[in-house]
Amino acid sequence: QSALTQPGAVSGSPGQSITISCSGTSSDVGGYNYVSWYQQHPGKAPKLMIYDVSNRPSGISNRFSGSKSGNTASLTISGLQAEDEADYYCSSYTSSSTLPYVFGTGTKVTVL
Amino acid sequence: QLQLQESGPGLVKASETLSLTCTVSGGSISSGSYYWGWIRQPPGKGLECIGSIYYSGNTYYNPSLKSRVTISVDTSKNQFSLKLSSVTAADTAVYYCARHRRVVAGTLNWFDPWGQGTLVTVSS
Numbered sequence: 292q293s294a295l296t297q298p299g300a301v302s303g304s305p306g307q308s309i310t311i312s313c314s315g316t317s318s319d320v321g322g323y324n325y326v327s328w329y330q331q332h333p334g335k336a337p338k339l340m341i342y343d344v345s346n347r348p349s350g351i352s353n354r355f356s357g358s359k360s361g362n363t364a365s366l367t368i369s370g371l372q373a374e375d376e377a378d379y380y381c382s383s384y385t386s387s388s389t390l391p392y393v394f395g396t397g398t399k400v401t402v403l
Numbered sequence: 404q405l406q407l408q409e410s411g412p413g414l415v416k417a418s419e420t421l422s423l424t425c426t427v428s429g430g431s432i433s434s435g436s437y438y439w440g441w442i443r444q445p446p447g448k449g450l451e452c453i454g455s456i457y458y459s460g461n462t463y464y465n466p467s468l469k470s471r472v473t474i475s476v477d478t479s480k481n482q483f484s485l486k487l488s489s490v491t492a493a494d495t496a497v498y499y500c501a502r503h504r505r506v507v508a509g510t511l512n513w514f515d516p517w518g519q520g521t522l523v524t525v526s527s
Contacts, residue, residue, distance in 0.1 A: 292466055294449070325506065327513040329450075336499055337450065339515040348515065380450055384510055390452060390463045392503070392511040394442075397449040 292388040295320065295381055295395035302401040303371045311398045313364040313381030319393060321362035325384035328357055328366045332377045340379075341366060368400070376402045405430040407500050407518035415494075417527050421487040425500030425518060432481045433458040438503040438511060439483045441474060443496040444520075451496075455503045455511060456483055463511070490525045497522050 296314040303309040313320060313328075320326055326344045329337035339348055341357035344364065354369045364383070368375055381395035411423035425439070432439060440455035454464040456474045464472050468487070476483040487494060497520040504512040 323510075325510070325512045329514075336517040336520050337514070338517070339513055342504075342513040342515075382450075382513070384506070384512060388466060389469075390454060390465045391509060392452050392455070392463075394450040394452060 297395040297398045300399045308369040311366045318387035319383040319385040326364040327382045329380045409518045409521040423485045427481045440503040441485045442499045445496040
């Protein structure tokens with residue numbers, strides 16, 4: 292089961308916008324609208340930020356948005372804040388494994 | 404609101420079996436819309452889905468761990484459990500349990516909410 296590919300690190304200054312990519316295949320990201328994003332602060336459990344490509348759970352700031360084009364999904368954080376500094380993981384349903392779910396490799400977001 | 408809590412030994416000897424239980428409160432584990440999953444995270448590394456179970460007992464396992472993993476459910480106690488046999492140092496990780504959204508049969512979606520996680524260290 293191959294992990295989805297994310298950049299290792301992304302950084303930005305407060306107030307800026309950043310985008311994290313999540314690259315998969317037609318068997319996962321590209322083939323279905325079941326992409327999710329999680330935020331994880333050090334020592335804490337991951338938190339669901341985006342589901343079904345672009346939907347935000349209740350309570351999640353609208354500064355977080357998701358999209359997809361082909362086999363690549365993206366998470367955009369606008370108006371970057373210090374509290375957004377964390378690790379971010381994408382995930383997707385996959386039809387190519389006996390476990391039909393896969394995480395991305397993770398991206399460390401640093402607020403400069 | 405729904406809460407999950409992992410419990411079990413924090414230290415396991417190499418070659419033995421790791422056993423953890425997740426207790427679900429604030430909702431029923433027998434909900435038809437969800438599986439219940441285990442995820443782990445080695446220190447400084449990324450997330451790995453170990454597997455998920457439906458209240459009926461149907462399971463999905465990570466192929467890389469399948470030969471060593473058993474996930475079971477006890478609906479009477481609103482709990483599900485993880486057993487990982489023949490552990491090595493590579494199994495040292497924070498283990499999380501979480502609710503796993505089921506879309507249709509065979510289709511799994513997001514995890515939410517998550518337990519706080521429990522660190523399991525494999526000692527030699």
